[in-house]
Amino acid sequence: MRTILTNAKRLTSSNELIDCEILIEDGKIRKVAPEITEQADQTIDAKNNLVSPGLIDVHIHLREPGGEYKETIATGTQSAAKGGFTTVCSMPNTNPVPDNVDTLEQLQHKFKEDAVVRVLPYASITKGLKGEERTNIKELFEQGAFAFTDDGVGIQTANQMLQAMKEAAACGAAIVAHCEDNSIVYGGVTHDGEVSKRLNLPGIPSLSESVQIARDVLLAEAADCHYHVCHVSTKESVRVIRDAKKAGIKVTAEVSPHHLILNETDILENDAHFKMNPPLRGTDDQQALIEGLLDGTLDFIATDHAPHGEEEKANGFLEAPFGIVGLETAFPLLYTHLVQKDVLNLYELIDRMTKKPADVFGLPYGTMEEGAAADLTIIDLEKTAKIDRYQFASKGKNTPFHGWEVTGFPVLTMVNGKVVFKEDSDA
Structure with a gap:
């Protein structure tokens, strides 16, 4: 053909x-x-x-199996295709969790049946995402796990993370981390700042993210492991990652469109369409993220597409789940609010949505070179x-950008x- x-x-x-x-x-x-x-x-x-290389998103939630009322492999990948994405990587917070070879194999079979774009599956670091017993990283990697993460929850103990990093490094796999120290989250539902005070909501301190990144980059150095930080949201996190890169540590990082375009002041009322984890931070954090993306501290953009049911999101900040959808809005939002406003140019945006994520994880995609896969947008x-x-x-309609x-x-x-x-x- x-x-x-x-x-x-x-x-x-x-x-x-x-x-x-x-x-x-x-x-x-x-x-x-x-x-x-x-x-x-x-x-x-x-x-x-x-015509661009097909967009790549290394951080999405497809919800299937177990959460099909929120999203399915079919609807999630159709959403990805509509957003211009040709390769996506699915997070393991499903039921069951892909924490063993049999479950991962079943998931891969389902991708072949239902997905309209290429899906690369994460496997979990710990069984059931419980932070207790580690999975067999070597076996799962050989079965085709893209990388390893307990996304949605931070790994709470340093030794657990260190041992996982050592096992991942031994087989050339990456450890990908949602960074959050539960002991200093304090039941927060939005950023611990002016908006949490105005709306009388418990706040999530910036320190809960940055302190775990600081721990992990030193563990990654000790383990000689590729350590990747999910959805960076604070200026302190950017500083830690920048310093770690200067020290030669194998750390990479992503930033999500909503953290680049919004900040806490955009939350005008108790509207859970603005509830995500990590939360929208301060204006100084937003500026630090943009600067980090421009100078390479933050390697690329990933959506953290997180669909939920409409009824769930109608419950307000205290009761609604964290997360917003992002696959279909990512490019136009970023083009409008970054490129058209001269924050970065079109080449830089495309690069951070195609070649950069491919390079970070050694994927043979994100290019329009002759001989490459014909993944095009x-x-x-x-x-x-x-x-x-x-x-x-x-299936997810949970976005703060409706009407933009x-x-x-x-x-x-x-x-x-x-x-x-x-x-x-x-x-």
Whole structure:
């Protein structure tokens, strides 16, 4: 099967948009050139839109098995495709948890059956995410676990984390951490700052995140392990990670779109669509995250897509679960609020949503080089629309961005040369 993308624009490293056509054959990119004269079985007109490597998100929650009322593998990956993502990595807080080879294998089989984009599964660090008994990291890694995390809960004891890091390092796996010291969370539901006081809600101190990162980077140095920090949210965390990188420690980190675009002052009332963990922090934290993304302290962007039922999120900050959806809103929000406002350029944004996550985890994706997998996203940089949560492919409608007007929408997504999303189509 030979496909040609015509009338496309590609982005150069100097942030220039130039004309190109792309020949795809057997799921691979065979040629990228200003013009392609070969014959093909089908032609796709990109209509002078940007063609980017498929977006990569290493932090999403698919909820299946066990939480299918929130999201399924089918709906979650359809949401990813609509958002322009071609590779996503699913967190292990499901029921059952992928904490043994049999459960992981069953999950991988389900991905093959139901997923429309590539899904790489995390396995848990501890059995049942309970922080007590470690999983068999070597066996799970050999079965195809992407990396290891107890995302949603921090590993509370230093020895547990140290031993996990040693086992991961021995087989070349990464330890990925939700950093939170439970002893200083104090039952908080939002950032411990001015908004928690105004709304009379218990606050989550910034220290609960940064103090665990500080512990872990030293453990990672001792274990010689690749340690990756999830959804960084505080200025102190950025400082610790920056210092650790300068010391030569194998630490990488991600930041989520909502922490770059929002801060605690955007929470005007007790609306749990703004409840996520880590919470929206102060304006100084937000600025530190942007600076960290620009200088490479924070390596890339990941959505932490976390769907929940509508009734759950209607319960207010004290009762609602943490988390918001993000796959379908990530690119247009970031393009509108970072690129169009000259915080960073388009090349830098695409790089931090494609090549950077691929490089950090050694994935053979995130590129448009000849011979690479034909994972491509066509993005209409001129399209402007209001975010409508009721139009999401995701079952989750829990977003604080409903009604926001944004620009820059994916209009076609292709995985291994197969169209998995096309605007105004059920592809």
